[in-house]
Amino acid sequence: MTHPAQSAQPGLTITDVRLTPVLVADPPLLNTQGVHQPYTPRLIIEVVTEGGAAGLGETYGDSKYLALAEPLARRLVGRQVYDLNAVMALVDAVAVDPDDAGAAGALDVGGLRGVQTADKLRLSVASGFEVACLDALGHALGLPVHALLGGKVRDSVEYSAYLFYKYGAHPEGVPAQPDDWGPALDPEGVVRQARMFSERYGFTSFKLKGGVFPPDEEIAAVRALAAAFPRQPLRLDPNGAWSVETSVRVAEELGDVLEYLEDPALGTPAMAEVAARTGIPLATNMCVTTFGEIAPAFTSGAVQVVLSDHHYWGGLRNTQKLASVCETFGVGVSMHSNTHLGISLAAMSHVAATVPNLHHACDSHYPWQAEDVLTERITFKDGRVTVGDAPGLGVELDRERLAALHRRWLDDDGRMRDRDDAAAMRVTEPGWTTPSVPRW
Numbered sequence: 001m002t003h004p005a006q007s008a009q010p011g012l013t014i015t016d017v018r019l020t021p022v023l024v025a026d027p028p029l030l031n032t033q034g035v036h037q038p039y040t041p042r043l044i045i046e047v048v049t050e051g052g053a054a055g056l057g058e059t060y061g062d063s064k065y066l067a068l069a070e071p072l073a074r075r076l077v078g079r080q081v082y083d084l085n086a087v088m089a090l091v092d093a094v095a096v097d098p099d100d101a102g103a104a105g106a107l108d109v110g111g112l113r114g115v116q117t118a119d120k121l122r123l124s125v126a127s128g129f130e131v132a133c134l135d136a137l138g139h140a141l142g143l144p145v146h147a148l149l150g151g152k153v154r155d156s157v158e159y160s161a162y163l164f165y166k167y168g169a170h171p172e173g174v175p176a177q178p179d180d181w182g183p184a185l186d187p188e189g190v191v192r193q194a195r196m197f198s199e200r201y202g203f204t205s206f207k208l209k210g211g212v213f214p215p216d217e218e219i220a221a222v223r224a225l226a227a228a229f230p231r232q233p234l235r236l237d238p239n240g241a242w243s244v245e246t247s248v249r250v251a252e253e254l255g256d257v258l259e260y261l262e263d264p265a266l267g268t269p270a271m272a273e274v275a276a277r278t279g280i281p282l283a284t285n286m287c288v289t290t291f292g293e294i295a296p297a298f299t300s301g302a303v304q305v306v307l308s309d310h311h312y313w314g315g316l317r318n319t320q321k322l323a324s325v326c327e328t329f330g331v332g333v334s335m336h337s338n339t340h341l342g343i344s345l346a347a348m349s350h351v352a353a354t355v356p357n358l359h360h361a362c363d364s365h366y367p368w369q370a371e372d373v374l375t376e377r378i379t380f381k382d383g384r385v386t387v388g389d390a391p392g393l394g395v396e397l398d399r400e401r402l403a404a405l406h407r408r409w410l411d412d413d414g415r416m417r418d419r420d421d422a423a424a425m426r427v428t429e430p431g432w433t434t435p436s437v438p439r440w
């Protein structure tokens with residue numbers, strides 16, 4: 001499809017697009033692949049218009065995303081900042097290195113987000129640009145991003161505590177920032193962490209990242225959470241690490257306390273089998289990650305809740321589109337999160353505020369990120385983020401912070417610039433390789 005050039009509106013022509021890769025401190029959080037590295041890459045996108053409005057976006061910062069972002073940034077200059085359809089068309093035209101697209105069916109290990117494809121890469125990059133354009137447009141028009149998306153249906157968005165098994169610190173001798181969360185390697189540690197989340201942020205629902213320890217240990221941790229937080233919504237997400245048999249057994253053992261079980265087994269056919277054999281709702285951010293994956297999953301009853309993520313669905317407008325499809329099929333919507341900063345938290349809060357059928361608290365890694373590029377951190381009150389009416393996303397860039405985190409990226413020898421949880425694990429366990437699936 002060709003996209004006609006839009007007639008220029010006074011001041012709304014994009015004159016500059018700046019890309020700043022950064023490395024952000026990340027605690028030693030465990031998942032089924034390994035452990036988070038001490039620093040994680042993110043890309044900060046700034047779009048500037050002729051009239052002086054500026055907008056911020058954020059997306060994955062690994063090299064394969066940077067390789068796509070650079071040509072896209074050049075092509076956006078001269079476009080109208082409201083011409084969001086052009087962003088999608090322009091990114092479609094950017095070639096993806098076949099090595100970055102992943103082999104057919106290969107899993108995206110740096111983010112546990114299902115299969116890796118060139119289109120998913122493109123959409124993740126486009127999402128950061130779309131958000132930056134919406135922020136700039138909001139500033140130009142004096143309107144909040146939620147208004148540009150049709151207006152909010154709620155004033156605040158509920159988030160869930162995202163609990164992780166974790167080491168107390170990154171391995172000795174590895175440059176890292178200390179954190180004050182302590183270790184969590186057993187049920188007591190998980191409950192202690194959950195109490196900290198509840199005291200610090202007021203979260204009332206809890207998701208535990210599983211797939212780390214044998215299922216019985218994780219069942220014990222969820223039981224301990226249920227005892228500590230009676231009747232509060234709980235979720236467990238082993239990122240597809242279990243067989244169908246194990247998934248069914250865990251579902252039976254925890255069916256009375258889980259709000260949903262997230263990606264117990266890998267792939268739509270396995271999820272459909274688990275769903276058919278248990279009564280517990282299944283959620284996913286792994287087997288439904290693109291529009292093309294929706295039909296087989298929904299028609300086979302494989303998932304009851306989709307965890308949308310504006311990064312990999314291609315932006316805020318695509319998130320709304322996904323929510324509409326879910327509504328049509330009677331499938332619930334929640335939100336997934338990978339390591340991210342405040343720009344993305346603001347973006348997801350704005351779109352979440354506009355989605356009428358969002359009936360579950362959203363995930364967010366933000367509490368794990370002590371560092372940010374904003375002048376003011378976004379706060380959670382009673383587990384919620386308020387979605388205000390200030391222009392754009394309502395956030396402001398702290399240039400000194402941005403420069404410091406970019407300096408860290410420049411100084412890195414390349415090891416932290418691409419997320420690799422298995423490599424980080426090998427520092428502690430030299431023989432570690434990504435476990436084959438099903439792990440249990």
Ligand SMILES: O=C([O-])C(=O)C[C@H](O)[C@@H](O)C(=O)[O-]
Binds near residue numbers: 029110113
């Ligand atoms: O819900 C999920 O699957 C995730 O958040 C995936 C992430 O990669 C998470 O497991 C992590 O950061 O370790």
Ligand SMILES: [Mg+2]
Binds near residue numbers: 237239263285336
């Ligand atoms: Mg998940």
